[in-house]
Amino acid sequence: MYKELLEAWIRERDGEELQPLPKDFYKRLSSYFRRRVESSRIVDPRSISARLIRTETANALRLFTKLYELRLRKIMSMALEAMDVPRSNLTEEEAELLNYIEAFKEARDKLAETIADGREPKVTPLKSRKMALVRFLKESPAIVGVDLKSYGPFKPEDVAYIPKENAEVLEKRGVVVKLDVES
Numbered sequence: 001m002y003k004e005l006l007e008a009w010i011r012e013r014d015g016e017e018l019q020p021l022p023k024d025f026y027k028r029l030s031s032y033f034r035r036r037v038e039s040s041r042i043v044d045p046r047s048i049s050a051r052l053i054r055t056e057t058a059n060a061l062r063l064f065t066k067l068y069e070l071r072l073r074k075i076m077s078m079a080l081e082a083m084d085v086p087r088s089n090l091t092e093e094e095a096e097l098l099n100y101i102e103a104f105k106e107a108r109d110k111l112a113e114t115i116a117d118g119r120e121p122k123v124t125p126l127k128s129r130k131m132a133l134v135r136f137l138k139e140s141p142a143i144v145g146v147d148l149k150s151y152g153p154f155k156p157e158d159v160a161y162i163p164k165e166n167a168e169v170l171e172k173r174g175v176v177v178k179l180d181v182e183s
Helices: 002-014 025-041 048-080 092-116 164-172
Strands: 130-135 160-162 176-182
Touching: 002 025, 002 048, 025 048, 025 092, 048 092, 092 164, 130 164, 160 164, 164 176
Parallel strands: none
Antiparallel strands: 130 160, 130 176
């Protein structure tokens, strides 16, 4: 996994475009870090093996941080500049983050349009946001709503209340269909 992480970082650093990553990349990386922690508990902390494990883990963590931040900068830049973000190059987690970036962009554009139309801007506080009842059409990992609460994971045909803004983004992606009842 370390080699794969290093290669992914080099490709991302050297490439202008967002480079493809396997959908399960972060899940496998998380497993790798978990195994490193477990390995470090088994060996004598003063041994050479322990030092090697700590060094490799620290290096991998630095690489992960650089890779993750670089990818997020590219994703946010493309999304906010109305460029098409190649979803096939995203991991599952990045695709979900892109949904939030797009919801933010939509709110930003609505606010700008309101002001440009000479109407008084109105921003609804997060706590008073409405919820929408939705039915999931596809499997979906857990999401963090605009209210910062966790929802899911969901399977096809699951019905749930989620923040309206999230429901709109997921509906555009064909993940959910909104049901008539709103709270």
